[in-house]
Amino acid sequence: MVLPDPRIERGKVVSEHIIPLVGTVSWCGFNKDTLGSILSLQSKLIKWTKERNLDKLKEYLAFCIQQWPVHDKCPIDQRIINQAIDIVGMKTS
Numbered sequence: 295m296v297l298p299d300p301r302i303e304r305g306k307v308v309s310e311h312i313i314p315l316v317g318t319v320s321w322c323g324f325n326k327d328t329l330g331s332i333l334s335l336q337s338k339l340i341k342w343t344k345e346r347n348l349d350k351l352k353e354y355l356a357f358c359i360q361q362w363p364v365h366d367k368c369p370i371d372q373r374i375i376n377q378a379i380d381i382v383g384m385k386t387s
Contacts, residue, residue, distance in 0.1 A: 304376065307383040308355070315356035326361045336370050343378050348385045351378045 325331045335354065342350040355378055362368035368375070 303383060304379045307379050307386070308359075311382050311386055312352055312355045312359065312379075315352055316359050319353050319357040319360060321357055324357075324361075332369050336374060339370065339374050339378055343374060343381060346381055346385070348382060351382055355379065355382070 321335075323331075324335070335358070339351070339354050339358075342354060355375065358368055358370060358375065
C-alpha cells in the first residue's frame with residue numbers, strides 16, 4: 295500500500311485556501327529583518343494552531359508567503375507551518 299505524499303496534499307491546501315489571500319494581509323509594524331517580529335509571528339502561528347482557528351491560520355500563512363515567497367527562506371519553524379497547513383486541510387475538506 296502506497297501512502298499519499300503529505301507534501302502534495304499540503305501544496306493543494308496552500309493553492310486552494312491560502313494563495314488566494316496572499317497580497318490582502320497586512321501586519322502593521324512587522325519587519326521581517328528583526329528577530330522580535332519573526333518570533334511574534336511564530337508565537338501567533340503556534341497559538342492559532344493550538345486553538346485550531348481556521349481564519350487566523352489562513353491569514354497568517356498567507357502573510358508568511360507574502361513576506362517570504364521562497365519557502366526555504368522563511369525563518370518560521372517548518373513543523374509549525376506544516377501543522378497549520380494540515381489543520382486548514384482537515385477543516386476545509
